[in-house]
Amino acid sequence: MPKINNPMLKRRIEALKKGWYKFSKNPVSVVGLFFVLAVAFIAAFAPYIAPYPQHAGRFVNFAEASQPPSWKHLCGTDVFGRDILSRIFFGFRYSLMMGVVVLLLVVPPGVVLGLIAGYYRGTWIDTVIMRITDVFLAVPPLILALAVCSVLTPSVFNAMMAVSLMWWPWYTRLVYGLASSLRNEFFVQAAEVAGASRAHILFREILPNCVSSIFTKMSLDMGWVILIGSSLSFVGLGAQPPTPDLGTMVADGAKYLPNQWWIAIFPALAIMITVLGFNLIGDGFRDLFALEET
Amino acid sequence: MSILKFLGKRLVLSIFVLFGLSLLIFTISRVLPGDPVRMALGPRAPEWAVENMRAQMHLDKPLYAQYYYWLSEALHGDLGQSLFTRRPVVQDIKEFLPATLELALFAGVIMALFGILLGAVAGRYSNTWIDNSVRIFSYVGVVTPSFVFAILFLLLFGYILRWFPTAGRLSPGIVRPPVITGMVTLDSLLTGHFAALGDALWHMVLPAVSLALGGMAQEARITRSTISDNLRKDYIASAKGFGVPEWLVTLKYLLKPSLIPTVSILGLDFASLLGNAFLVELIFNWPGFSRYGINAMLRKDLNAVAAVVMVLGVVFIIVNILVDLIVAWLDPRIRLGAERGK
Numbered sequence: 001m002p003k004i005n006n007p008m009l010k011r012r013i014e015a016l017k018k019g020w021y022k023f024s025k026n027p028v029s030v031v032g033l034f035f036v037l038a039v040a041f042i043a044a045f046a047p048y049i050a051p052y053p054q055h056a057g058r059f060v061n062f063a064e065a066s067q068p069p070s071w072k073h074l075c076g077t078d079v080f081g082r083d084i085l086s087r088i089f090f091g092f093r094y095s096l097m098m099g100v101v102v103l104l105l106v107v108p109p110g111v112v113l114g115l116i117a118g119y120y121r122g123t124w125i126d127t128v129i130m131r132i133t134d135v136f137l138a139v140p141p142l143i144l145a146l147a148v149c150s151v152l153t154p155s156v157f158n159a160m161m162a163v164s165l166m167w168w169p170w171y172t173r174l175v176y177g178l179a180s181s182l183r184n185e186f187f188v189q190a191a192e193v194a195g196a197s198r199a200h201i202l203f204r205e206i207l208p209n210c211v212s213s214i215f216t217k218m219s220l221d222m223g224w225v226i227l228i229g230s231s232l233s234f235v236g237l238g239a240q241p242p243t244p245d246l247g248t249m250v251a252d253g254a255k256y257l258p259n260q261w262w263i264a265i266f267p268a269l270a271i272m273i274t275v276l277g278f279n280l281i282g283d284g285f286r287d288l289f290a291l292e293e294t
Numbered sequence: 295m296s297i298l299k300f301l302g303k304r305l306v307l308s309i310f311v312l313f314g315l316s317l318l319i320f321t322i323s324r325v326l327p328g329d330p331v332r333m334a335l336g337p338r339a340p341e342w343a344v345e346n347m348r349a350q351m352h353l354d355k356p357l358y359a360q361y362y363y364w365l366s367e368a369l370h371g372d373l374g375q376s377l378f379t380r381r382p383v384v385q386d387i388k389e390f391l392p393a394t395l396e397l398a399l400f401a402g403v404i405m406a407l408f409g410i411l412l413g414a415v416a417g418r419y420s421n422t423w424i425d426n427s428v429r430i431f432s433y434v435g436v437v438t439p440s441f442v443f444a445i446l447f448l449l450l451f452g453y454i455l456r457w458f459p460t461a462g463r464l465s466p467g468i469v470r471p472p473v474i475t476g477m478v479t480l481d482s483l484l485t486g487h488f489a490a491l492g493d494a495l496w497h498m499v500l501p502a503v504s505l506a507l508g509g510m511a512q513e514a515r516i517t518r519s520t521i522s523d524n525l526r527k528d529y530i531a532s533a534k535g536f537g538v539p540e541w542l543v544t545l546k547y548l549l550k551p552s553l554i555p556t557v558s559i560l561g562l563d564f565a566s567l568l569g570n571a572f573l574v575e576l577i578f579n580w581p582g583f584s585r586y587g588i589n590a591m592l593r594k595d596l597n598a599v600a601a602v603v604m605v606l607g608v609v610f611i612i613v614n615i616l617v618d619l620i621v622a623w624l625d626p627r628i629r630l631g632a633e634r635g636k
Contacts, residue, residue: 135314142569
């Protein structure tokens, strides 16, 4: 390993190592990490590990329609005779893509706006940012996303754009609440008196104290976004058949409950396991940061 | 800042928010591909009828003029005609909104009450079996989509065990009390129809619990983490050191400041509850505003979609103001900060 001379970088790396050590000592977060890695692995290699990869798309085999779980089809088959396990493997791809793309688009602007509005609480900057946020928050995100999707052609891509457009205010509002409380703390006032720049105060004094909450929220949100995506597909405004989307699969299967329970239950379980993985990791982060704080 | 001044300021700001929302929803609803009038009248309607209706709805004018007409009519209490039910949208809202408000409020109370209670107990007794059970419960609550809860409850408690009714607001044999507020529970309470009250509550249990569980789990999680954090704070130790009774420490010094993050999120959780009502009302065949809204969206019913979004906006602004009032009461620093920042 090359020798690192930069003392700042060295400290960072050591902090990361320490963090990973503590994270890995927490059974909850390790289990979560395992779920997420497993889902990510399956999603990445779905065409190679799915028992019937051709069943993910347009495929019909009425001879094997609506079969209960067996050794041949571990999760049974749907009304078109498609292997449900294979479709779930491909479904993970759409769920993960939904969560990752939406959060990547949403977190940076949401957090920065929240920091600025919180720091300048009571001024016109606060008013402008938070009133725009309020316009988007004035209606539940699922409803605006539904409205946007109903206007656009229903597809996975449009569903992601619609959810992203409605999601950033959640972060602005969360960070705003934290920042407006933190800006009255002594360490912020000390930095102000010492003549620190605004950027330093926002990103080096206030932001680090919000990180644990932001991470907890992101872990939950990975799940929420996946849930909202599946809700859009459930109504028919997201992914379209024959796309193997987990929400669409639950909606299709719900028609055949309770007799052919496996058609809806296994995709529902797949959604829950994915979301659970991210939640457990988030809990791991939270415990980690709580340790750092004391 | 006095409460009245705060309220006045918020009301003025709310008008701007609603104005912004009207611009947003108008933009969304008018970029529709396809012809909504043609969709409403059907492919066989003659061209002159389509032209007439388009002129009647000002759809033949440029966008800014359309917005002007729409807004000025909306300000006069006329939200246009639903292209689908062919009735004034305002009349539809009056009929459907109370059912959804009733359901959402019931679910909201369940969510806040049990969420905070579970979280507080888990945080106070963190890392015991109580904490672990609440943790498992809240994981299940957070990771399960509300439509999955709705489907499972409908099957299990509605069809298999037959403990609860599966659809609607009242059983067939029950006479609906005279309409005062439109909320069946409140109407029957006001007029003394206690059989109807019980029956209406009975019908609300399954949809309300399906709606509440997600948010409840979220509230419990957040309350638990703040409480177990604050439990380690010095001011709790010093309060105990001064001999303040345990229950007073828990309620006043531990619970009250710990509720700030929970309550800030409560408004947003209520929002996602209203959103999920769009799916849950569909599943339980609840004759409410959300079911009306989702049908309007699926049929591209312009005026109805815009009205549904605007009305939910008004409902949600009221909830947000309440949340802000509670947070300001819980955290005096925020109020002081607001005054100093001016």
